[in-house]
Amino acid sequence: xxxxxxxxxxxxxxxxxxxxxxxxxxxxxxxxxxxxxxxxxxxxxxxxxxxxxxxxxxxxxxxxxxxxxxxxxxxxxxxxxxxxx
Numbered sequence: 817x818x819x820x821x822x823x824x825x826x827x828x829x830x831x832x833x834x835x836x837x838x839x840x841x842x843x844x845x846x847x848x849x850x851x852x853x854x855x856x857x858x859x860x861x862x863x864x865x866x867x868x869x870x871x872x873x874x875x876x877x878x879x880x881x882x883x884x885x886x887x888x889x890x891x892x893x894x895x896x897x898x899x900x901x
Contacts, residue, residue, distance in 0.1 A: 824852050830865060841868065862892065 827849055835842035848864045870885040 821853065824849060827865070830868075834868060 831842060831845050831849060834845050845864055845868065866885060866889060869888055870881055873884045874881040
């Protein structure tokens with residue numbers, strides 16, 4: 817449980833990046849982070865990060881958005897598998 821809580825706190829770096837671009841999205845993301853710290857670590861923050869990443873890629877290149885977002889999720893899954901073993 818300690819590792820997951822520390823991971824949640826690390827997501828505040830993503831919050832800072834979002835805050836530099838949009839206060840509206842940063843507020844929603846921060847609320848999710850606080851909720852995750854209070855109610856327990858689940859997949860909520862990663863879902864928010866995936867949606868934000870997808871929206872950012874859509875603005876840059878709509879044709880690559882789904883592919884890039886799936887690549888992000890695949891890399892994340894592989895990273896978790898490496899930590900488990």
